[in-house]
Amino acid sequence: MTPERQTFLNQLGELLVDGSPHAMALGLSVDSVGEGVAQMRADYREELIGDPETGVLHGGVVTALLDHVCGLAAFTGFGGEHTPATLDLRIDYMRPAEPGKDIVAEAECLRSHGLVAFVRATAHDGDPGDPVAIAQAAFMITQASKAAQERARRDIENGGAS
Amino acid sequence: MSDCPLLQTLLGAPYVARFGIRLDLNGDELTGVLPFRDDLVGNPLIPALHGGAVGAFLEVVAAGSLIVGQPLKRLPKPIDVAIDYLRPARAHDVYARAQVARSGRRVANVRVEAWQGRRSAPVATLHGHFLIAPASREAA
Numbered sequence: 362m363t364p365e366r367q368t369f370l371n372q373l374g375e376l377l378v379d380g381s382p383h384a385m386a387l388g389l390s391v392d393s394v395g396e397g398v399a400q401m402r403a404d405y406r407e408e409l410i411g412d413p414e415t416g417v418l419h420g421g422v423v424t425a426l427l428d429h430v431c432g433l434a435a436f437t438g439f440g441g442e443h444t445p446a447t448l449d450l451r452i453d454y455m456r457p458a459e460p461g462k463d464i465v466a467e468a469e470c471l472r473s474h475g476l477v478a479f480v481r482a483t484a485h486d487g488d489p490g491d492p493v494a495i496a497q498a499a500f501m502i503t504q505a506s507k508a509a510q511e512r513a514r515r516d517i518e519n520g521g522a523s
Numbered sequence: 524m525s526d527c528p529l530l531q532t533l534l535g536a537p538y539v540a541r542f543g544i545r546l547d548l549n550g551d552e553l554t555g556v557l558p559f560r561d562d563l564v565g566n567p568l569i570p571a572l573h574g575g576a577v578g579a580f581l582e583v584v585a586a587g588s589l590i591v592g593q594p595l596k597r598l599p600k601p602i603d604v605a606i607d608y609l610r611p612a613r614a615h616d617v618y619a620r621a622q623v624a625r626s627g628r629r630v631a632n633v634r635v636e637a638w639q640g641r642r643s644a645p646v647a648t649l650h651g652h653f654l655i656a657p658a659s660r661e662a663a
Contacts (some may be wrong), residue, residue, distance in 0.1 A: 383576050
């Protein structure tokens with residue numbers, strides 16, 4: 362990969378997280394983005410606890426993190442042209458995340474062709490060999506996302522990324 | 524709203540309260556409401572609600588319906604969920620109802636459907652298994 366390409370992917374990765382109000386509300390951030398791969402994290406925050414008795418983060422945080430990181434891997438897997446929409450997302454919750462620890466999610470686009478991409482992801486709280494959850498997802502380039510991408514491209518060309 | 528303490532625990536969890544999720548109980552039928560907020564938007568370009576926000580809402584409605592269905596000692600824990608996204612969830616409120624296919628002594632099987640403007644045009648469905656701990660009859 363050329364350094365220019367990596368810079369492009371880094372910028373897109375940050376744009377797709379910082380530009381997403383829900384990702385910002387959950388405090389999600391990008392660790393790294395490559396061709397068809399992405400790593401993101403969710404910081405442990407008390408306001409995102411799902412079970413007050415145990416202090417474990419709500420499953421919804423893991424769901425959103427996995428959806429987002431899979432979407433990012435699908436996005437670069439498609440070549441970084443169009444933001445894909447989630448077709449389906451299947452999550453196995455292997456064990457509760459440890460209270461106080463950040464959750465890291467790594468996603469890999471297994472195949473993308475035409476309009477569909479298949480992605481696999483793992484979420485862990487420190488040890489990738491002891492996952493909190495694993496996910497498998499399918500993404501699709503939709504008319505709505507194509508139209509939205511076109512509007513964004515024009516906005517950026519006009520000088521101001523929103 | 525029900526006076527069921529576990530339902531209050533579910534709704535009182537910081538995450539659930541943070542995003543304003545409501546559970547309306549009419550008789551024995553539970554309807555979840557996710558009132559629209561700007562910070563639920565995943566892709567502002569469309570704009571569409573975040574798939575994770577919709578998925579999390581469906582999980583909460585699934586857990587709520589299990590609590591309403593039978594007395595439980597603890598909050599249900601998700602084992603696995605499969606979420607299908609049928610349409611982009613637009614910048615409006617989302618509603619959801621669950622059907623408990625089976626609620627056993629350890630595991631429950633639930634299906635949830637979410638819609639916005641039209642009930643007949645669902646935006647997402649969830650099918651999941653939850654680990655449950657039913658309260659013993661004597662204690663209830």
